[in-house]
Amino acid sequence: xxxxxxxxxxxxxxxxxxxxxxxxxxxxxxxxxxxxxxxxxxxxxxxxxxxxxxxxxxxxxxxxxxxxxxxxxxxxxxxxxxxxxxxxxxxxxxxxxxxxxxxxxxxxxxxxxxxxxxxxxxxxxxxxxxxxxxxxxxxxxxxxxxxxxxxxxxxxxxxxxxxxxxxxxxxxxxxxxxxxxxxxxxxxxxxxxxxxxxxxxxxxxxxxxxxxxxxxxxxxxxx
Amino acid sequence: xxxxxxxxxxxxxxxxxxxxxxxxxxxxxxxxxxxxxxxxxxxxxxxxxxxxxxxxxxxxxxxxxxxxxxxxxxxxxxxxxxxxxxxxxxxxxxxxxxxxxxxxxxxxxxxxx
Numbered sequence: 001x002x003x004x005x006x007x008x009x010x011x012x013x014x015x016x017x018x019x020x021x022x023x024x025x026x027x028x029x030x031x032x033x034x035x036x037x038x039x040x041x042x043x044x045x046x047x048x049x050x051x052x053x054x055x056x057x058x059x060x061x062x063x064x065x066x067x068x069x070x071x072x073x074x075x076x077x078x079x080x081x082x083x084x085x086x087x088x089x090x091x092x093x094x095x096x097x098x099x100x101x102x103x104x105x106x107x108x109x110x111x112x113x114x115x116x117x118x119x120x121x122x123x124x125x126x127x128x129x130x131x132x133x134x135x136x137x138x139x140x141x142x143x144x145x146x147x148x149x150x151x152x153x154x155x156x157x158x159x160x161x162x163x164x165x166x167x168x169x170x171x172x173x174x175x176x177x178x179x180x181x182x183x184x185x186x187x188x189x190x191x192x193x194x195x196x197x198x199x200x201x202x203x204x205x206x207x208x209x210x211x212x213x214x215x216x217x218x219x220x221x222x223x
Numbered sequence: 224x225x226x227x228x229x230x231x232x233x234x235x236x237x238x239x240x241x242x243x244x245x246x247x248x249x250x251x252x253x254x255x256x257x258x259x260x261x262x263x264x265x266x267x268x269x270x271x272x273x274x275x276x277x278x279x280x281x282x283x284x285x286x287x288x289x290x291x292x293x294x295x296x297x298x299x300x301x302x303x304x305x306x307x308x309x310x311x312x313x314x315x316x317x318x319x320x321x322x323x324x325x326x327x328x329x330x331x332x333x334x335x336x
Contacts, residue, residue, distance in 0.1 A: 021244065022318065130308050133264070167244065168314045171305050175319050178301035182265070 001173040002026040002198040004053065004079065005103055005123055005161025008170075009043055015167040016047055022172045026051035026202065028079060033059060033069070035076050053202050055079035057103060060089035070098045078205045081123070094120050097216060100201055101159055104128065106143045109150065116154035119216070121197060122147060125163025126171060126179065145184045158193045159201070235294040238279065238323050240333035241304065243286040245315035251281040254288065257310045257317075261303040274300055279326060287334055289326065297322060 001024050008015055009029045019027055027050055029040055035056050044052050054077040058069040066082055066089055073080055083103045084090035090107060093099050094114035105122035107115065115122065124147075128140060151158050160180060164170050171179070177190040185193065212220055243249060255278055262271040274296035281288035292300045304317045323329035 018244070126305075130306060168308065168316055170316065172318060174322075175301055175305040178298045179305040181298055182302035 001195055002028075002051070002053070002202060003162050003164075003170075004028045004055065004101075004159060004198045004201070005030065005057075005081065005125060006164040006169070008164055008166065009047075009052070012166045013043075016050070018167045018170060019050055022170045024050075024170070024172075026053060026199075028053040028055040030055045030057050030081065031077075032057050035073055037076065053078045055081055057081040057083055059083045059085065060093065061085045063088045063092040065089065066092040066096060066099070070096055074098050075209070078202060078209070094118065096120070100205065103161070104163075106147055107150065112147075112150040112154050112156060115156045119157075121157040121159050121201065122151060123159040123161050124180075125161055126176060127163035127165070127169045129179075129183070130169070141183055148184055148189075152189075157197045157201075158189065159197050160190075160193045161198075234275070236291050236324070237294045237297045238326050238329040239290045239292065239297070239300060239304070240320045240323070240329050241288060241290065241317050242320060243310075243315055244318050245313065247311065247313035247315060248283065249286065249310055249315070250283055251278060251288075253310050254278060254281055257307050258290065258304065261307045262300070265303050265306055266299060270299070276300065287320075289329055289334070294324075 003024050006027060007030055009027060010031060029043055029052055040054050056069065056073045056077050058066060058080065060066045060082055070080060079100045080098060081101055081103045082093035082099050084093055090102065091111050093102050094107065094111040095118060097118040099120050101121035101123045103123045104125055107122060124144060129137060132140060160176055162169050162171060173194050176194045180190045181187060214220060258276065262274060262276065275293045277291040279289040279291050290300065301319060304319060307317050309315060321333040323332060
């Protein structure tokens with residue numbers, strides 16, 4: 001299992017040993033709005049049993065910030081994640097095929113259509129659901145179900161991340177699948193969101209960086 | 224006359240082996256409260272009644288245990304265990320190690336190491 005959206009390695013590095021306990025084979029090292037290659041390389045050398053994925057989370061408040069970040073980081077990191085604070089920024093993220101996924105994605109109809117067109121995945125953090133209770137959690141679940149409907153309609157890939165700030169936010173794959181099933185996912189959708197889609201995205205980006213995949217849909221099979 | 228239950232009418236159980244990840248030390252009572260509370264909050268009283276929950280055992284030294292539930296409600300119980308974030312105001316994660324159909328296998332496979 002790959003956990004593509006957690007902050008443990010950048011904020012609570014001493015808890016990184018817990019990844020194996022939860023059956024997490026690959027984890028992202030998420031840098032917010034910048035990328036520190038030296039730190040990433042150190043982490044990669046220190047945790048050789050983990051498949052570490054470099055990621056930049058762009059916390060975008062304006063439309064232009066998404067484009068700037070994509071231009072700046074695309075060739076440096078494996079993943080570009082957009083955490084849109086504004087509707088326009090979210091639309092901009094959905095229009096960029098270079099963006100891998102929109103974190104904490106509660107998108108509208110137009111953005112969903114663009115996401116499908118540009119192969120931008122939607123990501124939901126389990127931490128959001130675990131950290132809230134009562135009416136707030138109910139509202140979140142209803143938003144999730146609306147987005148799930150859009151994802152089914154437009155066939156948008158969905159990712160489930162832990163969104164963990166520390167070890168208490170981590171869960172194993174079996175529990176994640178069961179939890180999102182109770183929120184409205186079908187079993188196959190949940191399995192794909194937890195196990196398949198994150199791995200596919202990482203593999204695709206690595207191939208792109210190694211220039212095996214030249215552009216969307218074009219791969220070098222033999223030289 | 225002795226009342227017989229057909230094999231097809233017998234309840235099928237699932238045994239969930241779990242461990243607590245966290246710094247706190249908890250008793251069986253704390254676990255019962257947390258698990259039932261999480262189920263009641265997520266599914267309400269009717270939903271919880273369908274699960275037939277029972278804590279079979281809890282080792283307070285190793286902070287591991289086994290929960291029994293109806294096989295139809297397995298996913299629901301797993302989801303409720305996932306939703307537990309605190310016990311007695313202390314941060315904790317209930318990490319499910321595995322699910323089995325018999326207590327013996329559950330212990331052998333998931334609680335030995």
